[in-house]
Amino acid sequence: MLSDAMQSALNEQIKVEAESSQIYLAMASWAEVKGFEGIATFMFKQSDEERAHMLKLVKYVNQRGGHAIISSLDEPKLDYTSFKTLFTQLYNHEVKVSASINKLVDIALTGKDYATHNFLQWYVSEQIEEEATAKAILDKIDLIGNDKGGLYLFDNDMKVFSSSG
Numbered sequence: 001m002l003s004d005a006m007q008s009a010l011n012e013q014i015k016v017e018a019e020s021s022q023i024y025l026a027m028a029s030w031a032e033v034k035g036f037e038g039i040a041t042f043m044f045k046q047s048d049e050e051r052a053h054m055l056k057l058v059k060y061v062n063q064r065g066g067h068a069i070i071s072s073l074d075e076p077k078l079d080y081t082s083f084k085t086l087f088t089q090l091y092n093h094e095v096k097v098s099a100s101i102n103k104l105v106d107i108a109l110t111g112k113d114y115a116t117h118n119f120l121q122w123y124v125s126e127q128i129e130e131e132a133t134a135k136a137i138l139d140k141i142d143l144i145g146n147d148k149g150g151l152y153l154f155d156n157d158m159k160v161f162s163s164s165g
């Protein structure tokens, strides 16, 4: 059985994961319209993954005798002025998500909820990976700068990121 504090924190995380999915979806749509096929593929896939993260939480909360709440979402507000800006937002978002996962781990430990602590370890590992991917992409963008040919290659490279992990 989940404590009230644990349940409401997990419900907040359900919203965070849903928002992550929306953010990636907005970026995917932008990239597709702009003709960046590799980036679009990567973003669509990330959006699906975030939805899977959300569903995993929904199932867990309900399985533990709680009630997973599905709340409304705001339209993602993103700055598309440059690749660097776009991917910096992505990186910052993942760092924020990691912080909220850490907060959940804290609540689980404080409440001696070892089942939820165990469940959350999957998210802890996932965030290490996602932060690293976002950082690797940012590093690539820094290398390319505003070089058009470089951007073309970058778009192609994103297909590699899409197929790994």
Ligand code: OFO
Residues within 6 Å of the ligand: 017, 020, 050, 053, 094, 097, 123, 126, 127, 130
């Ligand atoms: Fe990348 O956020 Fe889910 O866990």
